[in-house]
Amino acid sequence: MKKPIIFLMGTMIFCILLPVLISVLFYGKVEIATSSGTTKKIVQTSEKDPYEKVDSTSPTISVYNCSTNKTEKMDIETFLYGVVATEMSSEFSEEALKAQAVAARTYIIYKMENNMTQGHNGAYICTNSNHCQAYASYNELKKQRGEDWIKESYPKIKKAVDDTKGHILTYDDKAILPLYFSTSSGMTENSEEVFSAQYPYLKSVSSPYEEQSPKYYTELKVNKSDFISLLKKNYSSISISSENLNKVVKILSRTTAGSVNIIKVGNKELTGRNIRTIFGLNSSNFDIEFNGDTVVFKVKGYGHGVGMSQWGAEGMAQKNYKYDDILFHYYTDTKIKDIY
Incomplete structure (x- = not known):
């Protein structure tokens, strides 16, 4: 008699616990902090990527390789392996790398949709990071970073690209201009x-998770004479001397995110970007202090500050945000579209 009762009780307990186990294994609730400081729960209803709707061959694109001065034909996804590897640290979390992959892919499609070939010898994209995107081939990465990096880190980069194959960010069903940069000061900028x-x-x-960036806060110290010399070199008509610098150098206005907008220097008004x-x-978000014969710039962030902060993306990934959460946070009212 005892065995049927034990069996019945075991069956009841199993039936009660089974939904809980399924919930934990397949649905996963994650509690995260929002930008306002409150918390919310994100429920992942499936491990399958909801954006994977098309499964066709990735296109071949023309790339102007600045290191060889040649235009090359490349598979777009293969090209993106080299872009993501050079634009973001392989030590970053998988979701941050996936967000970077989507942003980089979107940039290429944006250039193609808008027929932007200027300076590329007929190609839509080049490998100059100051103009388009940084890039290194597999062989270049192997030579630069070594065999161990190729074995340990390259597969992680490749997976981030492969897992988001064909995904781009759109606004009004068109590819956006997905600007990104290294580190913000806690907020990104209006374009x-x-x-x-x-x-x-x-x-x-x-962008609340920036403090871990090594360039979140930096200082630059300049001798007063060099400070004046550099200003006069760039603006010959500027009237400024070492006397009373703290009175003739004034920050007049800042952007929404805190960067210097207009600064008065002697008889001229310059922009924070000029300075x-x-x-x-490292950025236009700075304060200036005058200590004896030294001018001290106290700087927050690194980069232009518009779009996705890469260190902010990494911080969000560490807080269990997924790559689409990261992208939708930094690129307002956008959608993810699978184009191949």
């Missing part, structure tokens, strides 16, 4: 406050 061009998806948003360029600062 119109930095580049004078307004894009509805490049809005200022909070950043002259002194090689």
Whole structure:
């Protein structure tokens, strides 16, 4: 009599626990912090990527390789292996790398959709990071980073690209201009406050996980005489001397994210970007202090500040955000579209 009772009780317990086990294994609730400091729960209903709707051959693109001065035909996904490997650290989390892969792919499609071939010898994309995207081939990566990196890190880069094959970001069903940069000061910039061009998806948003970036805060110290010399070298008509610098150098306005917008220097009004360029600062978000014979720039962030912060993306990934959460946070009102 005892054995049937034990069997019945075991069956009941199994039936009760089975839904819980399925829930844990396949649905996974994650509690995360929002930009306002509150928390919310994201429920992952499936491990399958909901954006994978098309499964066709990836296209071949023309790439102007700046290191060889030649235009090469490449599979777009193969090209992206070399882009993501050079644009983002392989030590970053998988979801951050996937977000980077989608942004990099979207940039190529944006250039193609808008027929942007200027300076590329007829190609839509080049390998100059100052103009388009950084890139290194498999052999170049192997030579630069060694056999161990190829074995341990390259598969991680490749997987991030492969897992998002064909995915791009769109706004009004068109590829966006997916700008990105290294590190913000806690907020990203409105595009119109930095580049004078307004894009509805490049809005200022909070970026709360930046402190781990090695370039979140930096200082640059310049001798007063060098400070004045560099300014006069770039603006010959500027009137400024070492006396009372703290009175004739004033920050007049800042952007929404805190970067210097207009700064008065002697008899001239310059932009924060002007000062950043002259002194090689990491960003335009800075304060200036005058200590004796030294001018101290206290700088937050690294890069232009528009679009996706790469270190912010890494911080979000560490907080269990998925790559689409990251992308939708930094690129306002966008959607992911699978194009091949």
